[in-house]
Amino acid sequence: MKPATERWATRVGVILAVSGSAVGLGNFLRFPGLAAKYGGGAFMIPYFISLLLIGIPICWCEWTLGRYGGQKGFNSSPGIFRVLTRKGGSQYFGVISLLIPLIIYMYYVFIESWCLAYAWFYLTGGMPHGEGTGTSRFVDFFGKFVGMGQNGLVLGGTISPAVVFLLIAFAINFFLIYRGLAKGIETFCKIAMPALIIAAVFILIRVLTLGTPDPSFPDRNVSNGLGYMWNLKVAEGESIWSTLNPVQNPEIWLQAAGQIFFSLSVGFGIILTYASYLRSKDDVVLSGLSASATNEFCEVCLGGLITVPAAYIFLGGDVITQSAGSSLQIGFFTLPAVFEKMPIGQFFGFLWFFLLFLAAVTSSISMLQPVIAFLEEGFNLGRRASVTLLGLISAFGSFFVVYFSKDLIALDTMDFWVGQVLIFVLGTVTVILFGWVMGIEEGFKQAHEGAHIRIPRIFKFIICYVSPIYLLSIFGLFVYTNIIRDYAKEGSYVYNLLNNPDTQITVGFIVALTVFFTMMIHQAGKRWSKTDGLSGGPQ
Amino acid sequence: MNASGWVFLLVSVCSVTALTVFCFYKVLNLPPSEEEDLHGPLDIDTGDREE
Numbered sequence: 001m002k003p004a005t006e007r008w009a010t011r012v013g014v015i016l017a018v019s020g021s022a023v024g025l026g027n028f029l030r031f032p033g034l035a036a037k038y039g040g041g042a043f044m045i046p047y048f049i050s051l052l053l054i055g056i057p058i059c060w061c062e063w064t065l066g067r068y069g070g071q072k073g074f075n076s077s078p079g080i081f082r083v084l085t086r087k088g089g090s091q092y093f094g095v096i097s098l099l100i101p102l103i104i105y106m107y108y109v110f111i112e113s114w115c116l117a118y119a120w121f122y123l124t125g126g127m128p129h130g131e132g133t134g135t136s137r138f139v140d141f142f143g144k145f146v147g148m149g150q151n152g153l154v155l156g157g158t159i160s161p162a163v164v165f166l167l168i169a170f171a172i173n174f175f176l177i178y179r180g181l182a183k184g185i186e187t188f189c190k191i192a193m194p195a196l197i198i199a200a201v202f203i204l205i206r207v208l209t210l211g212t213p214d215p216s217f218p219d220r221n222v223s224n225g226l227g228y229m230w231n232l233k234v235a236e237g238e239s240i241w242s243t244l245n246p247v248q249n250p251e252i253w254l255q256a257a258g259q260i261f262f263s264l265s266v267g268f269g270i271i272l273t274y275a276s277y278l279r280s281k282d283d284v285v286l287s288g289l290s291a292s293a294t295n296e297f298c299e300v301c302l303g304g305l306i307t308v309p310a311a312y313i314f315l316g317g318d319v320i321t322q323s324a325g326s327s328l329q330i331g332f333f334t335l336p337a338v339f340e341k342m343p344i345g346q347f348f349g350f351l352w353f354f355l356l357f358l359a360a361v362t363s364s365i366s367m368l369q370p371v372i373a374f375l376e377e378g379f380n381l382g383r384r385a386s387v388t389l390l391g392l393i394s395a396f397g398s399f400f401v402v403y404f405s406k407d408l409i410a411l412d413t414m415d416f417w418v419g420q421v422l423i424f425v426l427g428t429v430t431v432i433l434f435g436w437v438m439g440i441e442e443g444f445k446q447a448h449e450g451a452h453i454r455i456p457r458i459f460k461f462i463i464c465y466v467s468p469i470y471l472l473s474i475f476g477l478f479v480y481t482n483i484i485r486d487y488a489k490e491g492s493y494v495y496n497l498l499n500n501p502d503t504q505i506t507v508g509f510i511v512a513l514t515v516f517f518t519m520m521i522h523q524a525g526k527r528w529s530k531t532d533g534l535s536g537g538p539q
Numbered sequence: 540m541n542a543s544g545w546v547f548l549l550v551s552v553c554s555v556t557a558l559t560v561f562c563f564y565k566v567l568n569l570p571p572s573e574e575e576d577l578h579g580p581l582d583i584d585t586g587d588r589e590e
Contacts, residue, residue, distance in 0.1 A: 011566060041547030048551075227540030230548040290562035297559040301552050452569060 006075075006181050008277055013186040015287050018274055019294035020189035020362030022265040023196070025111060027299040028356060029327035032229060032307040034259055036320055038252045041232040042243050046256035051296070053470050055260040057463050058427050059292050060455060061434035062266060063284035064447040066275025068438075075276040076374035077269045078521045079528065085437055091525050095517045096426050097269025098374055101367035102390075103418040103510060104268070106397030107411040108367065112360035113169035114146065114332065115353050117161065122350035127336060135319060135333040142332045147405035151502070166402065170395065172361060177368045178387045181277055185365050192358045193294075199355040200302040206348060207310045213341070220316055225309030228317055250477045257474045258420060264295055265366070267427030273370040281450035289453070298359075307335070314341040328408075331356070368394070378524030393513075400509055404502050413506040416482075416493045424478065428471045435464040 008014040035043045069080030078094025121127045128141045143149060146162055176184040212221040234243045246253045261267050275284060311320050311334050319337070323329035339349035368390060375386035404410035434443045440460050447455060487494040496503040540548075 011569070015566060041543055044547050044551050223540045226548065227544045229544075230551075231541050231544035232547065286562065286565055289558075290566055293555070293559040293562045296555045300555045304551070452565060 006277055007279065008282075009182040009186055011282070011287070013182070013190055014274070014278065014282075015290045015294070016189040016193045017186050017362075017366070018265075018271060018287070018291035019298075020193050020359075021268075021270050021274065021366030022263060022291060022295035022363070023193070023298045024108075024263075024265075024359050024363035025115075025327055025331065025356060026259065026263050027295065028200070028303040028307060028359065029331040031259055031263065031299045031303050033320075033323065033327065033330045034255050035304065036229050036308045038255055039233045039243055040228070041230050042234065042240060043252060043256060045244055046253045047259065050253075050257045050260040050470075051264075051292075053462060054257065054427065054431075054467050055264045055266060056289065056292055057459055057467050058266040058431055059264060059271065059288045060285060060447060060459070061430050061443070061463065062271035063275045063288040064443060065430065065434060065438070066272040067278045067280070067282065067284055068446050069272065070276030070278060071280050074377065075273055076377055077272050077370060078374060078524065079377060080272055080276065081433075082525070082528070084433055088525055088529065091521055092518060093429065094269075094374075095514060095521055096422055096429075097272065098371055098517050098521075099510070099514060100268050100418055100422050100426060101270055101370050102394060103397065103414050103513065105364055105367035105394055107401045107414050108360065109169050109173060109364050109394075109398055110146075110166055110401050110411065111328075112357060112364055113162070113165040114142075115357040115360055116169055117145070117165040118332070118336070119350050119353035119357055120165070122339070122346050122353060125346070127340075127346075127349065129340070135315075135323075135337045138333045138336040141336075146408065147402075148407055151404050151406045163402065166398065169361075169364075170391075170398070173364050173368065174387060174391055176361075176365050177372060177390075178383060180383065181369070185369065188365065189362050192362050196355050196358040196362075197298065197302070199351050199358075200298065200306065203348060203352055203355070204302060204306050206342075207306050207313070210310075210313050210342075213313060213343075217316070220313050222309060222313060225312035226305070228312045228320065229304060229308040246473075246477070250481060254474060254478055254481065257470075258478075261423050261427060262419070263299055264292055265363070267423035267425075267430065268367070269370050269426060270366045272430075273373050274366065276373070283450050283452045285447055285451040285455055286453045310338050310342075311335065314338045374520075374524070378520065378527065380527075397509070397513070400506070404506065406502070409496075409500070409502045410506045410509075413493070413496070413503050414510065417507065417510060420478070424471065424475045428468060428475065431463060431467045431471065435468070440464050 008017070035047075065080060065084060069075070069083055072083040074080045074083055076094065077097035078091040081094045082088060082091040084090070118127070128137050147160065176188050178184065179187075207225075208222055210222055212218055214220060232240065234240055242248050244252065265271065271288075278284065307330060308320060311323075311330070315334065315337055319334060320330075323334045335352065336349065339345035339352070342348055371390050371393075372383075372386050375381050375389055376383070379386075381389070401410045401414070434440075438446070440463060443463070444455065444460060482492070483494050486492040487498075489495055493503075497507055
């Protein structure tokens with residue numbers, strides 16, 4: 001079997017590319033909002049437990065399985081699953097790991113384009129100004145910008161600025177992906193990751209030195225802002241133990257586990273593909289841990305100290321309470337109101353949204369690579385042809401998201417069914433593949449090939465038993481709270497699926513895409529079988 | 540911010556920073572990979588194709 005020919009250029013480059021894939025909007029917007037909403041410091045306990053029991057173990061599993069697949073000649077998940085199980089049928093399961101990054105890309109690039117647009121508006125003075133406090137001005141501005149009032153933003157007769165910025169974001173992504181793994185993704189991440197960390201540190205210093213900017217609100221100061229984010233918050237009459245009891249309060253565990261998944265980009269199928277481009281003796285243990293640590297640094301040390309404290313200092317706790325838990329509200333409603341009040345706020349607004357844009361691009365380019373890899377090895381397409389085909393498919397999907405802009409229904413539906421449900425499924429499958437199909441002893445042997453540090457032995461037990469049980473329990477809770485318990489609740493995802501035509505069309509689109517890629521995998525599998533049988537690789 | 544807030548903040552930030560510093564210290568102090576600096580035939584410009 002022929003090993004893959006495209007390779008990462010440097011060790012640091014691959015770590016920055018994987019951490020770039022992980023560091024995104026969730027680090028700076030979703031995490032602080034969730035922590036503030038679900039108990040402040042109390043949230044950090046299930047958060048770190050989830051990191052240790054599922055985040056880092058799955059990360060190591062994906063890095064190891066990906067490099068293993070790469071050595072057998074496969075870079076795409078269908079091929080990697082096929083060679084891992086030595087059964088042709090398992091390749092069809094790879095459709096999930098193609099769908100997850102592709103569908104997330106379709107709406108993520110739209111959000112990415114908002115960050116670019118807001119950075120541009122701050123730079124050119126295009127953000128709304130006015131007297132008064134609160135976020136309503138920015139809610140209206142955002143709603144008009146993305147067309148939340150009605151479907152068909154792009155069919156308004158004139159070219160919407162939202163579409164222009166979407167096209168720019170799209171072009172940047174496809175330019176980078178067309179340049180290839182080392183020259184495109186790796187080179188960009190080697191520049192963008194340090195740049196975004198420097199920008200975030202700069203903003204962090206500004207936030208921590210704000211003092212008490214409005215003397216008429218002496219309680220709105222840095223110390224109380226940090227306290228709003230980090231103080232242990234338990235409901236009246238409850239203890240820390242009842243707050244953390246998963247039976248009494250499943251939501252905090254669900255949100256912590258979901259955040260770890262989304263934040264580390266585990267269960268996305270991306271790390272599998274990225275790691276397949278490693279050489280046989282390249283380290284995966286230290287690299288995987290370094291990428292996870294970089295992501296956690298951006299999330300806990302930067303995101304956790306900037307977003308909520310800044311919002312508290314200028315707007316107070318009530319505004320955060322209303323928006324906490326929604327990345328969209330914190331990012332595009334609350335923070336613009338903060339920058340409006342902050343000294344030199346226009347500059348910091350630009351810097352913040354440009355930082356978010358860089359973080360989003362490093363993530364979105366990684367979402368394209370799994371499908372590119374599949375098209376290249378499944379159909380022997382060249383880079384130009386595979387990029388063009390993927391461009392058409394993803395442009396159609398993004399158009400779909402943009403068209404169904406009323407209340408961002410398509411975006412929200414895709415995010416729930418693909419960005420939450422399917423990543424739990426793929427994460428669970430990955431850990432089972434590593435621990436039980438490849439076998440934990442063989443898995444550890446593979447992981448330690450060329451490794452510069454060793455995985456503690458306790459992780460054998462964790463990967464075999466704790467992680468799958470933990471994942472299945474969390475997934476069970478997730479299904480119960482979101483699907484079984486709330487199915488009849490107006491506005492819930494299942495209710496919308498049964499009653500809202502826009503949601504039904506969106507889910508239909510996801511199903512159609514699933515059928516399409518399953519057929520593609522079938523064709524690719526026939527081609528792979530012709531060359532060297534069931535467990536063979538592309539030639 | 541109360542004492543519990545300081546504890547959670549300091550423990551979280553310090554442990555994550557320490558892990559990140561440890562990882563990058565290890566990565567940056569590793570000897571260069573044997574293949575890292577090798578260039579494939581297409582990357583080497585020998586000039587013998589020029590007219």
